[in-house]
Amino acid sequence: MGSVAITKKLQAVQRRAAIGITGAIRTTAGDTLDAHLNMLPIEETLRLTCQKAAARLASLPATHPLSKFVKRASRGLLQRHNAPLHRIFHSIDSKVDNLKTITPASRNPNATNPFTISIEESRMLAKEADNNSNGNNEQVVVYTDGSGMEGMIGAGAVLYRDREKLVGIALGVQLAKMERIIIPCIKISLDSQAAIQGMENVSAKAGQHIIHKIHRAIDELRNDQKRRQELVEASNDETRIN
Known part of the structure; x- marks a missing residue:
């Protein structure tokens, strides 16, 4: 996901942080450091970030200003001049239509609840x-x-x-x-x-x-x-x- 140059720079930053956390020597393999710290490879981290961004965009209600652009970009890649939005939706495996749309809460945040809640310890x-x-x-x-x-x-x-x-x-x-x-x-x-x-x-x-x-x-x-x-x-x- 993304350009190769950006991926390599982020990978170097993650490796430097992993060495500082573990105290390992500089010649330690990066895959070993990631596995020891339970961290995803930087490529998978970027892919997961894109998938989360696509899910958030796809779950926008129809009244949102970006809704029509999201639906247009989710149809698939164009033959040329693909925008980042097209590539983000191309990176996810599931169909956008299967994602749940979350409607914003329309309740006054300052309103008091018309009920009381009690949770016992046992x-x-x-x-x-x-x-x-x-x-x-x-x-x-x-x-x-x-x-x-x-x-x-x-x-x-x-x-x-x-x-x-x-x-x-x-x-x-x-x-x-x-x-x-x-x-x-x-x-x-x-x-x-x-x-x-x-x-x-x-x-x-x-x-x-x-x-x-x-x-x-x-x-x-x-x-x-x-x-x-x-x-x-x-x-x-x-x-x-x-």
Whole structure:
């Protein structure tokens, strides 16, 4: 990748750094130094850098100013006068159409989360906290889980309301939205700390569109619960007047 002169200069810099780190003599083979330090050969490092750049460019949304130029360059090399963008996409093995497009997060970074997160230190503490909370003020509790196999994703959710079990294949928030009662508090439990922590960090990376949908569903649920509460209060006022 790149010109031979640039590659040789970078290779010399990497070799000098490897000798300084290991304290080896100057006649030590460069391949031995790379293997000892677990470093890729400079050619592979440049190729990997180009592949990462191609993946980032290919994952840009259609609204990005570079999107149309990226699609044009990803079609293949030209007969003459190829731009660096053409060569970068020619260096990757996979097709650009197979790469996932990451949509930028459209949520206000200063917005506060409409929920609280709790991660216990052990399984026993989590089980104890779950048992204690079920006996307090949680009227609706949702347990969720998901897994992937052979390129397919599956998810399940179980909702408990006043010890009555409802089973469905849906997100826990969607199950809560199906309830036709006023819910003072909802608890959603799952066994993935990465998913729980990811709910707080909304940014432009893989999987964020799911988190964005969850945030939007929670906001819709809160607004719906607020409207129901206002209707109940208005109905009670009319009853007292009559």
